[in-house]
Amino acid sequence: MPEIQLGAHTVRSHGVKVARTHMHDWIILLLLIVIEVILNVIEPFHRFVGVDMMTDLKYPMKDNTVPFWAVPMLAIMLPLFVILVYYFIRKDVYDLHHAILGLLFSVLISGVITDAIKDAVGRPRPDFFWRCFPDGKGVFDPVTKDVMCTGIKSVIKEGHKSFPSGHTSWSFAGLGFLALYLSGKIRVFDRQGHVAKLCIVFLPLLIAALVGISRVDDYWHHWQDVFAGGLLGLTVSSFCYLQFFPAPYEVDGWGPHAYFQMLAESRNVNPSNGSNVQQAELESVYVDSQHCRELSRVNTHDSSPILEGTNGRMGY
Template identity: 75%
Template sequence: MPEIQLGAHTLRSHGVKVARTHMHDWLILLLLVVIDVILNVIEPFHRFVGRDMMTDLSYPLKDNTVPFWAVPIVAILLPFVIILVYYFIRRDVYDLHHAILGSSQSLIDFIVLIPDVCMCCIDVITQQIMIDTGLLFSVLITGVITDAIKDAVGRPRPDFFWRCFPDGKGVFNNVTTDVMCTGVKSVIKEGHKSFPSGHTSWSFAGLGFLSWYLSGKIRAFDRRGHVAKLCIIFLPLLVAALIGISRVDDYWHHWQDVFAGGLIGLTVASFCYLQFFPPPYDIDGWGPHAYFQMLAESRNGSESYNNMNCLNVRQSELQSVYIDSQHQNVLNRDTSPILEGAEGERRH
């Protein structure tokens, strides 16, 4: 039985096993994607917006400082690249999977059959397709919670007046004084999704998870007092905070929206990280739970293998002793007539 080598558990050696074990996680991720798409399609609650309320909702309509397409790059792709770099350094598929969920079982089964010459290239391609378990769970759960609250609350954005009345001429109901928007329907729909901030929640979900991940990998809480490690941990959180601040500066969100979004994202990121990894201050905080479980199972298997070897050796020894004794008895029986004849001649 070969000894267990830390860092020797690659996609090629353990990828299929990890993928099959977490098949249900993939299904849940797919379900979260479907739910989030539905939440973005349905119409949000149209909260009453009276004439007197327009004072706080008449900020100018501006473009995004951080565009929508940039959020997945910062919140998902950046942590993914860092996790992937760590995999190349350590070559541990358990850490990669629980920081990254595989793309499909059929792909992994196909890769296992690829000749050894091409395996390094295929590993790289597969890792690029792999999607982060903890990271994606963090971002998708945050997205579902954020969009569900957005649709339920229907809070108007600070620039709602210009979304509702692009020409600057307000139209209100004579009885209820509620707004009667004349703008583009899709723009008005987006104007009812102020609380909480999706940019902020996604950023804190992805970058917050990255901060947890880095704190475990660099062992920030090893009681040696290296403040530089804390600076590394706080850097992703600072980026997430600046993204949230940009939402207030662009008049797309109230400060309460940004605060709630950051709280949601960071809370979900913490739960998702601790689901797969020990706390960073733990002695085993550098690796995922499944990795140490695998090591324990391997050690148990090694002990069982050694015990079986001992039993086999003992059985072999007993069999050899039994065969030797039987052989000695046969020799004794074969030689006894000769000895008796020799003794009889001596007597005569």
């Protein structure tokens, strides 16, 4: 069996094999897309909105500071760009495939949960009055005092989708995944106290937070909607990231689980090449002397013979 080296597992050499292994995951992604489309088509629950409730729902209708088309650009395309750049640096198809899969799962699962809750809750947006009565003349049922909207049906439908914020949940799902991905790659928790690394990790979260703030400023959402959307997106992205990668604070947090499993399996298949595998890893990865304390802890890890040489290179 050939020696295993960093950069030896590219899209061309192992891409098809890795994709086939996770074929069922890609099928589930397609199913999530179908569910997402259905949730946006169906009519949301129309919550009772009485005369007295209109006091907090008369904010002016404004355009989106962050348009709908910009959310996928920030939540998907920006993290995807970073993932591709890292692939061209390291040439690891395991990292590329699992990062893309985790990112898409983060965004789509967040989107499905968000839109399902939107349709079920049917909370009116802060500008609901002007959506319901574009002429400014309120019409209410004489008995129940519920609104009798005279506006455009599609605009009214969108007015019942305030909770939680979709812009915010998508942004925190994609950019939250990116923050976790970067924290593992630049080894934020290397115990060397480089605060500059934290600034890099916080930058995607700041962008996501500004997207959420814009939803309140534009009167498309209440602050509770944005808070819930951000919490939902961060939670889902954390689960999806840990499904494919170790926690960023772990010694082997820079690489995907599949990479280390592949190394372990290769050594079990051909134990005689174990020393060659370890030597190849040591030659391919620069070990920072300041990480010796962390490396000593790896001796108690099941796969420590494999990981001894994989801790330093990704500390830039």
